[in-house]
Amino acid sequence: MQKIITLSTDRRNGLYDITSEVVSLIKTSKVQTGIASVYARGSTCAIMIQENWDQSVQNDVVTLLNKMIPSGIWEHDHQDNNGDAHLKAGLVGPSETIPIIENNPGLSTWQNIFFCEFDGPRQRREIVVSIIADN
Amino acid sequence: MQKIITLSTDRRNGLYDITSEVVSLIKTSKVQTGIASVYARGSTCAIMIQENWDQSVQNDVVTLLNKMIPSGIWEHDHQDNNGDAHLKAGLVGPSETIPIIENNPGLSTWQNIFFCEFDGPRQRREIVVSIIADN
Amino acid sequence: MQKIITLSTDRRNGLYDITSEVVSLIKTSKVQTGIASVYARGSTCAIMIQENWDQSVQNDVVTLLNKMIPSGIWEHDHQDNNGDAHLKAGLVGPSETIPIIENNPGLSTWQNIFFCEFDGPRQRREIVVSIIADN
Numbered sequence: 001m002q003k004i005i006t007l008s009t010d011r012r013n014g015l016y017d018i019t020s021e022v023v024s025l026i027k028t029s030k031v032q033t034g035i036a037s038v039y040a041r042g043s044t045c046a047i048m049i050q051e052n053w054d055q056s057v058q059n060d061v062v063t064l065l066n067k068m069i070p071s072g073i074w075e076h077d078h079q080d081n082n083g084d085a086h087l088k089a090g091l092v093g094p095s096e097t098i099p100i101i102e103n104n105p106g107l108s109t110w111q112n113i114f115f116c117e118f119d120g121p122r123q124r125r126e127i128v129v130s131i132i133a134d135n
Numbered sequence: 136m137q138k139i140i141t142l143s144t145d146r147r148n149g150l151y152d153i154t155s156e157v158v159s160l161i162k163t164s165k166v167q168t169g170i171a172s173v174y175a176r177g178s179t180c181a182i183m184i185q186e187n188w189d190q191s192v193q194n195d196v197v198t199l200l201n202k203m204i205p206s207g208i209w210e211h212d213h214q215d216n217n218g219d220a221h222l223k224a225g226l227v228g229p230s231e232t233i234p235i236i237e238n239n240p241g242l243s244t245w246q247n248i249f250f251c252e253f254d255g256p257r258q259r260r261e262i263v264v265s266i267i268a269d270n
Numbered sequence: 271m272q273k274i275i276t277l278s279t280d281r282r283n284g285l286y287d288i289t290s291e292v293v294s295l296i297k298t299s300k301v302q303t304g305i306a307s308v309y310a311r312g313s314t315c316a317i318m319i320q321e322n323w324d325q326s327v328q329n330d331v332v333t334l335l336n337k338m339i340p341s342g343i344w345e346h347d348h349q350d351n352n353g354d355a356h357l358k359a360g361l362v363g364p365s366e367t368i369p370i371i372e373n374n375p376g377l378s379t380w381q382n383i384f385f386c387e388f389d390g391p392r393q394r395r396e397i398v399v400s401i402i403a404d405n
Binding site: 033034035049051054056059060061063068092093096097099100101107108111135 | 177214
Binding site for chain 1: 320333334361370380405
């Protein structure tokens with residue numbers, strides 16, 4: 001089974017929790033054991049597995065990436081002025097593969113699935129979830 | 136086939152080679168061609184493919200991440216005092232997908248599979264290995 | 271279906287676009303829906319999804335990684351003098367999993383698949399592409 005999750009983003013940099021949407025697709029698929037491949041379609045966004053107890057770690061991710069990859073100093077900025085967004089996206093990466101265990105994602109208690117926006121706000125972002133059964 | 140590998144860790148930051156456990160699961164599965172998805176369950180740990188000729192690269196990984204992501208300066212530290220561990224885990228990422236070629240992992244000569252601990256020591260860490268046949 | 275793509279590299283650090291080779295393998299497989307797992311065999315190279323409008327982002331990736339991970343200061347340099355190459359490879363990672371949608375890779379308009387060389391030039395580098403159908 002494969003489905004596209006869509007969302008809109010409201011900031012230039014921000015993490016958006018998409019765990020419940022992925023759980024819901026796994027439930028619908030009825031796959032008991034296998035993998036869920038989560039893929040962000042866009043070269044200025046990414047997928048990160050991260051804690052979701054409160055907003056603090058999400059803020060820290062944005063702070064860290066802004067410090068590591070400042071804006072305005074890249075060759076690509078002469079084109080689009082978003083060189084930093086591409087570099088953040090490439091480093092974090094668009095794909096994560098999560099095990100499916102007994103028709104649930106095999107996340108630990110504190111692991112959630114986040115879409116990372118690095119060049120928002122955007123009206124429509126797409127995440128492809130592909131569910132593959134272990135056979 | 137899916138199996139959970141467990142291990143205990145003895146340092147705050149350290150890499151632990153789990154290649155032989157993954158090889159053994161691939162052998163047991165009898166899958167000739169496909170993929171092995173390796174997933175670290177925990178938001179303060181990760182999976183990295185890295186050289187294992189000696190301890191030097193593993194030490195360098197810890198040194199680099201401590202330099203890039205110092206401890207004690209994050210918003211999340213007010214909560215758990217492990218903001219750096221979450222950031223390291225998110226950046227390295229919990230999942231790697233390795234090809235299976237002729238019932239062996241398709242690693243190169245110097246590639247080994249490491250569990251990365253960023254908030255140890257811990258008595259029990261879990262890694263889920265999902266083996267999917269190409270059909 | 272599984273195939274090994276080979277390429278030679280002409281610089282110490284550089285990104286090489288392998289999208290058309292991956293598209294061609296997906297077409298040959300006739301898989302309509304599923305995933306393509308792309309894996310770089312080597313502990314001094316990696317796979318990155320990145321923009322390919324022109325050379326600028328590729329140059330920026332090399333600039334960023336050289337700044338984050340300078341050469342010549344690592345414990346592993348006493349052995350092979352390529353500690354930086356291993357660290358870059360470990361951080362970017364050798365695997366990306368891309369959805370297959372209607373017998374095409376589910377990349378967005380600006381996403382291309384790049385092999386990242388961090389210790390070239392090399393006569394022969396190998397990338398394993400494993401195509402798994404959703405069934």
